[in-house]
Amino acid sequence: MTKGRASAPAKVILFGEHFVVYGSPAILASINRRIVVDARTIAENKVVIRSDIGVAGEYGSSSFKATEGGMEAKATLDPLHNAITQVLVARGKKKGIEIAISSSVLPGIGLGSSAAACVATVAAVNSLFQKKPSRQKICELAIKSERLIHKNSSGADCYVSTFGGLIYYSKARGFKEIKSKGALALVIASTGVRHSTGDLVAGVKKLKDRNESLFQSLAKQAADICAQAHGAIASGKCDKLGELMNENQAVLRQIGVSHYKVDDLIDICGKAGALGAKITGAGGGGAVIALAASRQDGGKIASRARAAGYESFEVEIDRKGLVI
Numbered sequence: 361m362t363k364g365r366a367s368a369p370a371k372v373i374l375f376g377e378h379f380v381v382y383g384s385p386a387i388l389a390s391i392n393r394r395i396v397v398d399a400r401t402i403a404e405n406k407v408v409i410r411s412d413i414g415v416a417g418e419y420g421s422s423s424f425k426a427t428e429g430g431m432e433a434k435a436t437l438d439p440l441h442n443a444i445t446q447v448l449v450a451r452g453k454k455k456g457i458e459i460a461i462s463s464s465v466l467p468g469i470g471l472g473s474s475a476a477a478c479v480a481t482v483a484a485v486n487s488l489f490q491k492k493p494s495r496q497k498i499c500e501l502a503i504k505s506e507r508l509i510h511k512n513s514s515g516a517d518c519y520v521s522t523f524g525g526l527i528y529y530s531k532a533r534g535f536k537e538i539k540s541k542g543a544l545a546l547v548i549a550s551t552g553v554r555h556s557t558g559d560l561v562a563g564v565k566k567l568k569d570r571n572e573s574l575f576q577s578l579a580k581q582a583a584d585i586c587a588q589a590h591g592a593i594a595s596g597k598c599d600k601l602g603e604l605m606n607e608n609q610a611v612l613r614q615i616g617v618s619h620y621k622v623d624d625l626i627d628i629c630g631k632a633g634a635l636g637a638k639i640t641g642a643g644g645g646g647a648v649i650a651l652a653a654s655r656q657d658g659g660k661i662a663s664r665a666r667a668a669g670y671e672s673f674e675v676e677i678d679r680k681g682l683v684i
């Protein structure tokens with residue numbers, strides 16, 4: 361039996377979600393919450409997926425059996441099964457594989473848990489065989505697998521999870537690292553409302569198809585905000601960055617991806633001293649990201665959100681990305 365392990369970080373989107381699907385830029389960061397995947401070869405010719413997030417299942421050559429989480433587990437597990445199959449095909453191997461997923465990422469709230477799981481799965485299963493693929497190759501396979509559940513994925517989540525750090529990303533040009541002047545004090549607060557990224561992206565597409573000129577004008581605003589945010593991060597202007605987050609949130613409201621609990625959380629964060637706050641990721645509930653002036657202020661914001669009944673915690677930017 362051969363064994364391998366890889367881990368990949370979750371992410372936040374600071375600017376540009378949704379518009380990034382149509383080629384606009386986005387600013388993302390990987391964060392210090394990880395998904396760890398342990399892989400091993402097994403004697404039986406099947407794929408077994410276990411996890412600590414309430415889903416598990418077994419795939420035969422043309423069958424699926426949920427062992428935890430019922431048939432709903434399939435939607436979460438299919439991309440991982442696909443990732444494993446892609447690696448086996450690329451390596452020309454026919455083997456039984458078992459993976460076990462351990463996660464410190466809240467699922468379904470925009471923190472990129474499915475992308476991180478795909479990236480770590482591709483890397484862990486690859487590590488069972490001799491040749492080491494490049495990070496770029498791992499990322500490409502992970503994006504293909506993620507597109508099974510979210511077919512229009514921009515690929516941004518897999519990129520930042522693979523390469524780590526704070527990045528400026530566009531679908532056509534790839535990513536470049538942003539050097540920030542000073543640390544960003546970031547707080548996540550969850551509405552507790554889980555979403556399907558694919559459904560939210562499809563909803564935005566409907567709006568775009570109905571009113572292309574409105575969408576293009578909002579996309580231009582989002583791209584301008586992103587360009588200004590790049591400058592504000594590089595020059596350490598946190599007040600400006602907070603204002604830009606609020607402006608980005610106003611644009612996101614207009615494409616229908618906000619939620620009354622998001623508004624409530626943004627209000628709580630603002631009253632607790634946040635410089636700015638917005639949804640992070642697909643929205644429709646999910647998580648809010650707030651920027652604080654200092655770590656101390658970040659702690660205060662998180663504890664106010666918790667006092668109001670929301671799960672909330674401070675996060676730091678992860679610089680490592682994928683670890684094998």
Ligand code: MEV
Pocket residue numbers: 373376377378379380381470472512513514515516517557561641642
């Ligand atoms: C999801 O984390 C981010 C979206 O922009 C979708 C994508 O980029 O594929 C909503």
